[in-house]
Amino acid sequence: MDISALIPAFGGFAWTIFFFVVALSVIVAIHEYGHYIVGRWSGIHADVFSIGFGPVLWSRVDKRGTRWQIAALPFGGYVKFAGDANAASGKDEGAMKEAAADPVALRRTMHGAPLWARAATVAAGPAFNFALSILVFAIVGYSNGVPRDPLTVGDIQPLPIEVQELEAGDVVLEINGIPVPSFSDPAYGALMEDLPFERVLDYTVDRDGDEVVVQGPYLRPPLVRSVSPRSAALAAGLEQGDVITSINGEDVFAFRQLVSAVEGSNGDTLDLGVWRNGELLQKSLAPKRVDEPQDGGGFATQWRIGVASGNAFDPASETPGVVDAVTGGVAQTWRIITGSISGLGHMVTGAISTCNLSGPIGIAQVSGTMASQGAQSFIWFIAVLSTAVGLLNLFPIPALDGGHLVFYVYEAATGKPPSDGALRILMVFGLALVLSLMVFALGNDLFCP
Numbered sequence: 001m002d003i004s005a006l007i008p009a010f011g012g013f014a015w016t017i018f019f020f021v022v023a024l025s026v027i028v029a030i031h032e033y034g035h036y037i038v039g040r041w042s043g044i045h046a047d048v049f050s051i052g053f054g055p056v057l058w059s060r061v062d063k064r065g066t067r068w069q070i071a072a073l074p075f076g077g078y079v080k081f082a083g084d085a086n087a088a089s090g091k092d093e094g095a096m097k098e099a100a101a102d103p104v105a106l107r108r109t110m111h112g113a114p115l116w117a118r119a120a121t122v123a124a125g126p127a128f129n130f131a132l133s134i135l136v137f138a139i140v141g142y143s144n145g146v147p148r149d150p151l152t153v154g155d156i157q158p159l160p161i162e163v164q165e166l167e168a169g170d171v172v173l174e175i176n177g178i179p180v181p182s183f184s185d186p187a188y189g190a191l192m193e194d195l196p197f198e199r200v201l202d203y204t205v206d207r208d209g210d211e212v213v214v215q216g217p218y219l220r221p222p223l224v225r226s227v228s229p230r231s232a233a234l235a236a237g238l239e240q241g242d243v244i245t246s247i248n249g250e251d252v253f254a255f256r257q258l259v260s261a262v263e264g265s266n267g268d269t270l271d272l273g274v275w276r277n278g279e280l281l282q283k284s285l286a287p288k289r290v291d292e293p294q295d296g297g298g299f300a301t302q303w304r305i306g307v308a309s310g311n312a313f314d315p316a317s318e319t320p321g322v323v324d325a326v327t328g329g330v331a332q333t334w335r336i337i338t339g340s341i342s343g344l345g346h347m348v349t350g351a352i353s354t355c356n357l358s359g360p361i362g363i364a365q366v367s368g369t370m371a372s373q374g375a376q377s378f379i380w381f382i383a384v385l386s387t388a389v390g391l392l393n394l395f396p397i398p399a400l401d402g403g404h405l406v407f408y409v410y411e412a413a414t415g416k417p418p419s420d421g422a423l424r425i426l427m428v429f430g431l432a433l434v435l436s437l438m439v440f441a442l443g444n445d446l447f448c449p
Contacts, residue, residue: 016368028077034128042117048080083109129390136383138329145317154316160275165214174204229369231306236285246273255309291352355448359441398430
């Protein structure tokens with residue numbers, strides 16, 4: 001396999017690793033800080049807070065006696081609480097025997113604290129990951145705003161078309177005689193299907209209080225608004241702002257023409273004419289088979305090239321309320337959680353390909369690609385990955401947070417924790433399972449198309 005195929009074209013291997021490390025470090029820091037701060041609030045002392053593993057590059061001890069450090073291998077992190085033998089929170093028998101003689105010292109250990117304190121401390125890591133995601137999604141939604149109702153022309157996209165009479169601030173009343181519904185009206189979703197399939201449309205607009213008819217391009221042209229990581233479009237060199245002008249020599253003016261051509265390609269190579277900043281380019285790519293989640297549940301397999309569309313103009317926006325922004329952040333986080341669980345379930349049953357599971361190389365590629373598309377895209381990706389990390393840590397696997405929570409449920413039900421011998425065996429099994437999953441995902445990165 002050509003390793004260069006794994007390196008996004010925007011900046012090379014070093015930048016890909018850099019952005020991957022940045023994304024992972026932020027997520028790990030938030031996750032571990034959740035453990036640390038809730039443990040501190042619960043009366044459990046943290047001996048070490050580490051970002052990374054291996055040789056220590058920098059450290060300092062704070063006034064509470066916690067050593068904060070950055071280690072050489074920046075692919076994770078941990079909090080070592082009093083009484084822990086290692087980063088996986090295994091019990092240090094010697095330390096626990098010593099602490100047992102002093103009830104105050106015993107209470108400050110992870111294993112001598114009340115069940116509620118231990119459970120809260122463990123659950124706080126994933127909870128902080130979800131909180132980070134909600135916060136980022138809410139801030140992005142608040143800063144981007146929501147479309148102004150009724151539909152109002154904002155920024156007009158540059159397109160290879162001579163007829164463009166729309167102006168920023170125009171309130172769109174009708175398109176070719178078809179009234180434009182409110183965004184809240186379910187009929188708005190069907191607007192694209194109702195529009196005449198013509199290169200130039202008549203827009204009836206309210207312009208400074210006067211109702212005028214102007215001409216403009218088809219509402220949803222074959223404009224590339226974003227390029228998906230690890231997609232055929234990215235590999236072919238398509239970029240944000242590109243406009244597809246032809247497919248296999250046939251002129252196109254609507255995004256749905258591109259969708260039809262891709263879905264009907266059966267994976268065969270498509271030759272695209274591309275307009276980029278006034279220059280005409282030629283690109284060739286072969287669509288990839290993709291498993292896509294459906295609104296009603298389940299997945300559908302389609303041919304895709306990995307581009308998202310947009311209108312010929314950005315709708316003018318207005319700032320949403322804080323409550324609406326936070327609600328949107330919660331909803332987005334929940335969609336990622338439910339979609340991930342559904343996807344894993346479908347992979348286990350064989351309904352969709354296990355190639356949908358990415359490993360470290362795939363995640364690094366996505367990190368680099370999202371960074372190349374701007375700071376907001378990269379920050380959004382961090383939020384998505386934070387949700388995934390929080391969810392993964394809740395799986396009931398020994399050595400993960402979810403496994404510890406299962407042990408605590410057992411302790412609450414029986415009145416005593418599992419034996420130390422059983423815990424050691426389960427922890428080894430859990431570590432082996434996690435490592436096996438990582439190796440499997442890495443194989444997907446290397447060998448899946």
